[in-house]
Amino acid sequence: MDTERGPSRRRGSRGRHGTAAVAVVTAAMLALSLFGCTDSEPPGPGETTTPAPERSTSPFTGLPAAQGPVLAVKIDNVRPARPHTGLGAADIVYVEQVESGLSRILAVFSSRLPPQIGPVRSARESDLELLRQFGRPALAYSGSQSALKPLIEAAPVAALPQGEAPDAFVRSDDRPAPHNLYLLPERALAAARDVSDSSDIGMRFGAAPGGGRPLAEHTVRYPSARYTFTWSPERQRWLVAMDGAAARTTDGGRLTPATVVVQYTEVRPSRFSDRSGSVSPYTETVGSGTALVLRDGRGYDARWQRAAPDGDTVFTDAAGERLNFAPGQVWVLLAAR
Structure with a gap:
């Protein structure tokens, strides 16, 4: 199972039944009147409290x-x-x-x-x-x-x-x-050391934008690979196929992103090559260009822009407004123009 990052809270221990409980309750009521309510144990000598992640x-x-x-x-x-x-x-x-x-x-x-x-x-x-x-x-x-x-x-x-x-x-x-x-x-x-936490990289999520066109299936082709995304009304997700075969995982079944982005950009030769001598492509992700965004069984023509290497990648519609993605996993296919 996946480990989902979520908050955890440490609960205080409960008192025993019997006569001693009266004294415990009385003392607790006095402490609450003096210091206010809490549902966590106070730190012991030399201990500090660590807030749970929000x-x-x-x-x-x-x-x-x-x-x-x-x-x-x-x-x-x-x-x-x-x-x-x-x-x-x-x-x-x-x-x-x-x-x-x-x-x-x-x-x-x-x-x-x-x-x-x-x-x-x-x-x-x-x-x-x-x-x-x-x-x-x-x-x-x-x-x-x-x-x-x-x-x-x-x-x-x-x-x-x-x-x-x-x-x-x-x-x-x-x-x-x-x-x-x-x-x-x-x-x-x-x-790892000094790793950044998740932060805004330009994506926006929310209700589906107006416009778009019905699109039940879309294929993205590379010279020696292809990806097909088929809309499933039952799952409300895109079903992924790779090279004509359903894409599944060993631990979670079918791959089903909520949003698929085909980001068209320049793919040029780099100065590196593999052991066989094949030149490694370099895919540009700074600049601007067109894109196709798939969500909710529809396709939306879009534009992308990233002004600097450390800047956000922003996706907009034909009117220049930020284009909402459907909440869930996002696939971005960096494809040659």
Whole structure:
């Protein structure tokens, strides 16, 4: 089961029955008259009280959630890596193009942490710019090529590669390497330092905007991958399919985001390449462009804008008004213009 971040309160112990209870009640009434009501035990000598986390609304999903640290995980997405684990608990799921036209996932967690997440794979240069809008998040990944390491070290992320946080990763024997590496998120965050809590990154949630058009299904294509989103009136969610097969998780069933954003942007060659010599694409996430927002069985033409690397990504409608997402998990597919 997912660990949902929520408040906890420590209750005071009750008195025993019998004659002694009269004295206890009398003393308690006197204490209350002097110091006021409380439902927590007073701190002992040398102890301090720690306030429970306040439960508010997640800026990533629009649902009730306690403020918590941001953990981003780079997840494998070729066929041998499926089904995924823990992906249904993510607040935001980003899809990026990688070498050979394939895709990879960068999942952002804050509201809930599943027991395991994966399979985990290596980071890319584009991840660093994309994550700057989250402040200083933790970034868990299997590793990276040596030429990219200086950029990761200079970026505002709490880097958690397998080599530096070995206790936070485990291997599974149910599939072959390299598609069998999984993250233990609680251990990962325990190993991270100075991680930012969730905060506003520009998303807005609320009632459906006017306009749009009925849209029962939409497919997003990459050179060697495709994603299809089919609206389910029964679930009031979008059912995800990857490369023609229903996308399920090992721990939560079908993947069903509430909002899907197709963000059209520039995807250009970077100066990095993989071991086979294939050039790594670089996906621009600072700038502006068009987008398609899917919610409630409708499609909305939109625009996106992010003025600076540490700025918010804002989605607006044709009139320039902020466009509300449906509360729940959000998928953002970064697609070439």
